[in-house]
Amino acid sequence: AQKVTQAQTEISVVEKEDVTLDCVYETRDTTYYLFWYKQPPSGELVFLIRRNSFDEQNEISGRYSWNFQKSTSSFNFTITASQVVDSAVYFCALASNYKLTFGKGTLLTVNP
Amino acid sequence: DTGVSQDPRHKITKRGQNVTFRCDPISEHNRLYWYRQTLGQGPEFLTYFQNEAQLEKSRLLSDRFSAERPKGSFSTLEIQRTEQGDSAMYLCASSKLIQGVPSGNTIYFGEGSWLTVV
Numbered sequence: 001a002q003k004v005t006q007a008q009t010e011i012s013v014v015e016k017e018d019v020t021l022d023c024v025y026e027t028r029d030t031t032y033y034l035f036w037y038k039q040p041p042s043g044e045l046v047f048l049i050r051r052n053s054f055d056e057q058n059e060i061s062g063r064y065s066w067n068f069q070k071s072t073s074s075f076n077f078t079i080t081a082s083q084v085v086d087s088a089v090y091f092c093a094l095a096s097n098y099k100l101t102f103g104k105g106t107l108l109t110v111n112p
Numbered sequence: 113d114t115g116v117s118q119d120p121r122h123k124i125t126k127r128g129q130n131v132t133f134r135c136d137p138i139s140e141h142n143r144l145y146w147y148r149q150t151l152g153q154g155p156e157f158l159t160y161f162q163n164e165a166q167l168e169k170s171r172l173l174s175d176r177f178s179a180e181r182p183k184g185s186f187s188t189l190e191i192q193r194t195e196q197g198d199s200a201m202y203l204c205a206s207s208k209l210i211q212g213v214p215s216g217n218t219i220y221f222g223e224g225s226w227l228t229v230v
Contacts, residue, residue: 004154037221043201045155045221057125091154098143098207100219102154 002027004094006103013082014111021077021106024102027038029053033095034068039105040088045083051075114138116222118204120181123211124228125194132190133225137206144187145219148172148181155203161187161222194229 003026013019017098025034036048049059051068059066063080089105119138125131137144142163145151147155158177159169159222173179181187191198207217211221 035219042223043226044223045203045205047218050218070134093154093209095219098145098160098217099157100145100155102156104152104154 001092002029002042002096002101004092004101004103006061006090006092006106008106009104010041010107010109012111014108016081017080017110018080019108021079021090021092021111023075023077023103025073025075025094026093027094028097029096031096033098035093035095036075036077037093038088039091045091048077079108082083082108084110084112086110089106115116116204116206116220118202118222118225120225121223122226124230127196127229128193130190130192131194131227132188133202133204133227134224135187135189135204137185137187137204138208138220141206141208141220142184143207143209143217144181145205145207145220146189147205147221147223149201149203150199158189158202171205192226194227196229199229200229 005024009047032053034051039044065078066074087110091105093100120136144161146158149155161181176192179189203224205219205221207219
């Protein structure tokens, strides 16, 4: 069975602070993919990143960076110099075959 | 806009009524998914189509739920005899099957259809 745990239910930071969202996953599959999605109040799930299980290179995209560590089954997401527009619920998800298993999400509030 | 579109965005219905949601996937995406999301939870898988074939249905999908994708393009999700427990956001998503990448296709979501059963 697949499982994704996002231990942080809510995080509140002040603008320009760095913030890291944690994600830990469980799977018995050797080939799998990990995703992060952003869900603003409008409801749409916005794709942020996809990472396969064979690629442990960290990735940076602007203010966003991701740290994939297979040894600890973690796929953490860091926002550098956070902005008010980053306020949303962030979901980590695991894909095996075609099905996504989501964590419960982390509500990030960035205060001005 | 060429993203996944869903209609209606919001629906309020009385218990016992039937409701239908429509999803138009991204053009040329042959895979289509329905997920359900309740407050404070992540989305949960309901069902999945590859072209017009419905290949898997979750146990969450009771007999009152039916999904179709008749021509392999748009899809509908119908809920019959709605119950208050059906209140949730119903999310549609699509992806393009790429040979050799069994689970790695990026899955794009629509804005969701909010259902409130009163």
